[in-house]
Amino acid sequence: MFPSAVAPNAAKNPAQKTRFAGVRPEEVRALLWSVLYIFCLLCCYYVLRPVRDTLGIDGGVRNLQWLFSATLVAMLCLNLPFAALSRNLPRQRFIPLVYRFFLLHLLIFAALMYWLPASQRVWVGRIFFVWVSVFNLYVVSVFWSLVSDLFSRERATRLFGLIAAGATLGAIGGSALATLLAHHLSTSGLLLIAAVLLEVAVFCAGRLCRITHLAQQEAQEVQRPLGGSIWSGILAIFRSTYLLNICLYMLLYSITSTLLYFRQAELVQQWFQLDSQRTTFFAATDLVVNLLTLFSQIFLTSRLLQRYGTPLVLGLLPLFSLLGFLSLSLWPVMASVIAFSVLRRAGNFAFARPAREVLFTVLGREDKYKAKNVIDTAVYRAGDQVGAWSWTLSGSLGLPAATLMWLALPVSLVWLANSQWLGRRQQRLEANTIHPKTREIA
DSSP: OOBSSOOTTTTTOGGGSOSSTTOOGGGHHHHHHHHHHHHHHHHHHHHHHHHHHHHHHHTOGGGHHHHHHHHHHHHHHHHHHHHHHHHHSOHHHHHHHHHHHHHHHHHHHHHHHHHSOGGGOHHHHHHHHHHHHHHHHHHHHHHHHHHHHHSOHHHHHHHHHHHHHHHHHHHHHHHHHHHHHTTTSOHHHHHHHHHHHHHHHHHHHHHHHHHOOBOHHHHHHHHSOOOSOTTHHHHHHHHOHHHHHHHHHHHHHHHHHHHHHHHHHHHHHHHOOSHHHHHHHHHHHHHHHHHHHHHHIIIIIHHHHHHHOHHHHHHHHHHHHHHHHHHHHHOOSHHHHHHHHHHHHHHIIIIIHHHHHHHGGGSOHHIIIIIHHHIIIIIHHHHHHHHHHHHHHHHHTTOOHHHHHHHHHHHHHHHHHHHHHHHHHHHHHHHTOSSOOOBBOO
8 A cells, every 4th residue: 555646755766666657566456457447448339339330320421410419418418317326326336337327228229229120220220329429428437537536646647648558458459349240240249249348347447446445534535425416517617717628628629529520421421332331441440540549658648748748748639630620621532531530539549538637636526526527428519519510500501521621720729729728727736736635555
């Protein structure tokens, strides 16, 4: 057991570190369970993702904006029950309950896909598209809430890159499974594989909570439910300039992602006629994204965070998006869209996501679970709405897709400025923390 804050002599004594990425021996068990936990979650999602995208296209690209709207409504409907559960239950009970809620739905979808004829699956496919879009944000948000609660900011800068690499390995595993099995298993078979992976993630979450022990004076605090109002997460955002700017970062990321997603979906619908071809394309694209991400997370993410801090790492994705949308405005061809989409998604997973999670390490526990969940789910999907309906409006006005690519340039500039403010503010909040939390990991 050891204090979360680095002891004065610990950082100077290399014997207290393992040879890999500065991980200390006493951190290894918690790190490995964290990696396996997020590996299973992302593997599960990336088995489901190409199925979701294929069913979304089957319902018509012109209907996608309605599916995005339905996703936002579902997010808003779930936020209050989620807040009520986190208010009344300790995390050891809360986390398994959230995951098994989604697990039950997976089994229901698998049964429907198996028994219903293809002609009756259109609406089930649309509901499934919305469900996966909700599922992904909630289960991943719960994971990052937990680890940001367990690890200090100093540990986060060293370990979150490696934990994110576990997520990427899971995404690679899920993409590879979907690519290999799409032609051999039915949709129901893929959903059952995803259900098994989700149950393994529940087991990992339990193990992580059990081996992670806080200092004696904090042990009772974290065993208790968070308490507070079910509205406290939303109210905290409006009372904090810092949280509002995290919302803006998420919103601008989501808007630009959706514009790019719609452009790619439109081209995929034109290029591929069969569902199996589209599923294979999406799965293969995910595989390439995650291989690039894994390389970056292992060799770059932690080093950049430790050496340059959150301002630089947060700003990489907005800067890259600025350059990418400029290239699409000048060369709006399929190769440019796919290349930009792959590189941008890899940049998000490798750099922006770990840096965003570091932002929450300077906040209190209630904000980490409640306000963070609102940002990761409702705010993210609100950005989807802006992007989706902007695409629909431009189409109804007869504007070419290149017009929206040009409009994304000033959005990316604002996003870049926002990232620098957030990074510097996070550093000041950390520096002003007079009494850092003390926690121990066995």
